[in-house]
Amino acid sequence: MKKLYKVYTGLILFFMYMPIIVLIAFSFNDGKTTVWKGFTLRWYVDLFRDARIMSSLWNTLAIAILASVIATVLGTMAAIGINNFRGKKKILVQNVSNISILSPDIVTGVSLMLMFTLAGIAFHFQMGFWTVLMAHITLCAPYVVLSVLPRIRHMDYSTYEAALDLGCNQWQAFRKVVVHELMPGIFTGFLMSFTYSLDDFVITYFTRGSSFQTLSIQIYTMTHQRISPKINALSALMFIAVIILMLIINFRDRKEEKKLGERA
Amino acid sequence: MRLKKPSIPYIAWMVIFTILPIALILYYAFTDDRGAFGFQAFINAFGYTGVFLKSLWIAFISTLICLVLAYPIGYFMSRQKKSVQNVLTMLFMIPMWMNFLLRIYAWMTLLQNDGPIDTMLSLLGIHTTLIGNQGAVILGMVYEYLPFMILPLYTVMSKIDTRLIEAAEDLGCNRLLVMRKVVLPLSIPGIISGVTMVFVPTASTFLVAQYLGGTDDLMIGDVIDKIFWSDHNTGSAIALVLMVAILIFLIILNLFGDEEAIAA
Known part of the structure; x- marks a missing residue:
C-alpha cells in the first residue's frame, strides 16, 4: 500500500515536471520545430539581444518590487488596525479583503479597466505603468493582511508595554517589538505579493493600456504569434529563478524553525 | 495598544480599487451604451448562456479530477516525516510558480501535431x-x-x-473504513479550500481554451475578453453573472462544510 502511494506520487510529480523539462530541453535545440537538430545556445543569445524582452523584464521587476513593498506596508498597517476593530466593523473590513481575493482575476481586471478608462478621461491620463502598479497593489495587499493577521492575534502585548516602561518611545517600541514580532508574517506577505505580481498576466493585460509591456505580456505576444524557441530559453531561465527563490525561502523557514526550537 | 488608524489607508485603497470598480460593473450592466437604465445588456448576455454553462461544467469536471488526483497525495504527504513533507511541498510548489502562459505553452508544444507525444503515438500506430x-x-x-x-x-x-x-484501526476499522470515518470528515475544510482555489480560477479562466482548445468561444473568460473591449455593457453583465454564480457556488460549498462539521 505504501509503495503504491509512493509510485503514485512519483507519477504525479512526473506529470507536473515533464512539460517543463521538455520545454527546457528544446531551448537547446538547433531547430525551430520539436525535432532534435543538435545542441545550441543561440536562443539564449537571441533572448538577451532582444531589447523588447529585456525592457519587459525590467518593467516586471520594477512593478513587482514597488507593488509588493507598498502592499506590504499598507497590509501590515491594516492588519494592526483590523485587529483592534470589533464586531460588525471587523467582519465588514475582512469581507472587503475576501471579495478581492475571491473575485476572479478577469472580473478584477475588467472592473479596474473600466475605472481607469473613466478616470483617464476625467483626469487626462493613459493607462500604463502607474495603472498596472495600482492594480498590482490592489491584488497583493489583501494577501499581506491575511498573512500578518494571525501573527498579531498571537502577539503578547505586554512586551510592547514593557518596552514603553523601559524607556522606549512609542515609535521605538513599535519598531523594536511589534514589527520584530510580526516580521515572519510580514515577510511571507511580501513574498506572496512579489510572486503574485511577478506571475500576473490577467490583471496586467487589462490595465496596461496600449504600450506598457511586462514579461507576461511579452510571453503572451510571443506565444500568440508563432512558436519561437526563445520562449523556451526564457522558460528555462525563469524556472531556475523560481528554484533559487524557493531554496532561499526554504532556508529562511528552516532558520526560523531552529530559532523557535531554541527558544522553546 | 488600541490602534485603529493604521488601517485607514488600506480601507481607503480597497474602497477605491475594489468596491468602486465593482460598483462600475453593476452600473454598466444595468445601463445601455447611452447610460439609460435597462436590461439590454443582460438580454445580450443571455445569448452566451450555452458558453456560460459549458465553462461551469468544464470547471466542475477539472475541479473533480483535481480533487480525485490530489486526495491520495495530500494524505500520503501528511503521513511522512517532517523533512520529507517539506521537500514534497517544495516540489509541488515550484511548477505553480512558473508563469502560467509558459506552462500552457509547454503543453501546446507537447500536444501539437508531430509533437513529442504525437510522434510517439504514431510509432505505436495510433493516429489521433x-x-x-x-x-x-x-x-x-x-x-x-x-x-x-x-x-x-x-x-x-x-x-x-x-x-x-490508530485508534480506529485498533477498534476494528479496515483501511477503507478509516478513510471514510476518520480521515474524510476531518479533511472537509481542506476539500473546501482546495475546491475554492481550483474552481474559481478554472470557471473564469481565459486563454487556456484558446491555446489548447483552438477556440475562443469555449470558456466564458475568453468571451468576456473578446466582448469587453468593444461593448462594456454586455461585458459587464456577463462578468456580473459570473461573479454571482461563483459566489452562490462558494456559499453552497461552505454550507455543506458547516453541516459536515456539525455532524462530525
Missing part, C-alpha cells in the same frame, strides 16, 4: 489529434491548478492526529 479539443483544455486546467488542490488538502490532513487513525 491531441490538441484542439475539450479534453486538451481540461488537461491544461488540471495541470495548471493541481497544486492548488494538493497543498490545502495536505495542510489540513497534516493536522489529523495519527493516534486517531
